[in-house]
Each structure stands twice: as structure tokens, then as C-alpha cells.
Amino acid sequence: MNHSPLLEKFIALLDEAESLAPVLDLACGSGRNGLYLVNQKFPVVFADIKETALEQVKSTLTSKYGELKPSASFWQVDFEKDSFEQGSVIQKHEHPLAGKSFAAIMVFRYLHRPLFEQIKQAVIPGGYVVYETFTVEHPQFGRPKNPNFLLKQGELAELFADWEIIHSFEGVIEANNDSGRQAVAQIIARKPK
Numbered sequence: 518m519n520h521s522p523l524l525e526k527f528i529a530l531l532d533e534a535e536s537l538a539p540v541l542d543l544a545c546g547s548g549r550n551g552l553y554l555v556n557q558k559f560p561v562v563f564a565d566i567k568e569t570a571l572e573q574v575k576s577t578l579t580s581k582y583g584e585l586k587p588s589a590s591f592w593q594v595d596f597e598k599d600s601f602e603q604g605s606v607i608q609k610h611e612h613p614l615a616g617k618s619f620a621a622i623m624v625f626r627y628l629h630r631p632l633f634e635q636i637k638q639a640v641i642p643g644g645y646v647v648y649e650t651f652t653v654e655h656p657q658f659g660r661p662k663n664p665n666f667l668l669k670q671g672e673l674a675e676l677f678a679d680w681e682i683i684h685s686f687e688g689v690i691e692a693n694n695d696s697g698r699q700a701v702a703q704i705i706a707r708k709p710k
């Protein structure tokens with residue numbers, strides 16, 4: 518599957534970035550977006566709950582380059598696990614993004630609202646977030662239909678209202694699904710320094 522066209526816009530910003538901190542491809546799946554950045558020589562951390570997804574990314578890299586690129590690293594993680602049971606007591610986990618920092622975090626086709634603030638915190642000052650996922654308008658075109666996985670109208674723009682908005686879009690785009698269309702929201706935003 519091809520990388521998101523949103524990355525063409527983003528790569529120009531990364532080219533000018535002062536930091537070489539890695540970019541996090543959060544919930545990377547097959548890694549289509551992170552792989553595009555690695556191909557452009559940017560360091561990327563591929564993160565997903567599924568070991569099989571990370572193995573697929575590794576296999577794509579080795580078949581292309583004959584080896585794993587040092588600029589690619591891999592993180593098997595459950596971004597939704599924030600507590601565990603100890604006897605009869607529920608203990609809070611430290612969140613997986615706590616104490617980590619990235620030049621940018623990109624999230625495509627994944628939504629877990631409790632993660633929003635953690636994502637904002639884990640981007641370095643002057644760094645970026647690139648987010649694209651389905652909106653409440655999407656169910657007419659296919660799955661997902663669960664409102665937990667669908668952005669409300671204006672939700673992304675509101676979330677990053679205190680950042681510099683570089684690109685913001687909400688609407689219908691062409692897609693490779695049965696209806697050939699998807700309703701999405703996109704944002705590229707820069708964290709204040």
C-alpha cells in the first residue's frame with residue numbers, strides 16, 4: 518500500500534528541522550508511511566501492538582536494502598494498556614510514551630483518544646504531529662463505524678489549536694476501498710518552541 522500523500526508536504530518540513538530525533542510511526546501497521554521516510558533517510562521508530570506487523574516492516578526493509586537500516590527501529594507496544602491488576606487493586610501503568618521524545622509523531626488510521634495528550638507531550642518543542650484518520654462522516658463509505666474510532670467534526674483542529682497549524686483538512690478523499698472514497702480529517706501541526 519502506498520504512503521499517504523500528506524507526507525510529501527511533511528518531508529519538506531523535516532528537511533528543515535533542526536533535530537535528528539526520530540519520527541514515531543505510531544500504530545505503523547505495514548509501515549507504509551514510516552518506510553517512505555526511511556527511504557528518504559530519516560530515522561523512524563516503527564511502533565505497533567502486533568509483532569507480525571513489525572516483522573513485515575523488517576522484511577520489507579531487508580528485501581529492499583539487503584539488511585535492516587540502522588535508521589529504522591522497532592517497538593512492540595500496546596498504546597491502550599494503562600493499568601494492570603495486582604491482587605484486588607488496579608494499578609496505573611506509566612504510559613508507554615512517558616519520558617520519550619520524538620521530532621515528530623505520525624498517526625494514520627488509528628484513534629485512541631486517551632493518547633492525545635501523551636502524543637502532544639512526547640513531541641519535542643518545534644517538532645511536528647501528522648495525523649490522519651476517519652471522521653464521523655465515514656460510515657457511509659465503509660468501516661470503521663464505531664464512534665470510538667471516528668473523529669468528530671473539527672476535533673483534530675481543536676486539539677491542536679495551541680500549536681501552529683500548517684495543514685488542516687476535513688472531507689472526502691479517494692481511496693482503495695469498495696466505495697472508492699473515505700471521509701477523513703488530516704492535520705500537520707508544529708509544537709510551539
Ligand SMILES: C[S@@+](CC[C@H](N)C(=O)[O-])C[C@H]1O[C@@H](n2cnc3c(N)ncnc32)[C@H](O)[C@@H]1O
Binds near residue numbers: 564594626
Ligand atoms: C488500520 S491499521 C493502520 C496502520 C498504518 N498506520 C497505516 O495507516 O497503514 C491500525 C494499526 O493499529 C495497530 N494497533 C491497534 N491497537 C493498538 C494498540 N493498542 N497499540 C498499538 N498499536 C495498535 C494495529 O495493529 C494496526 O497495525
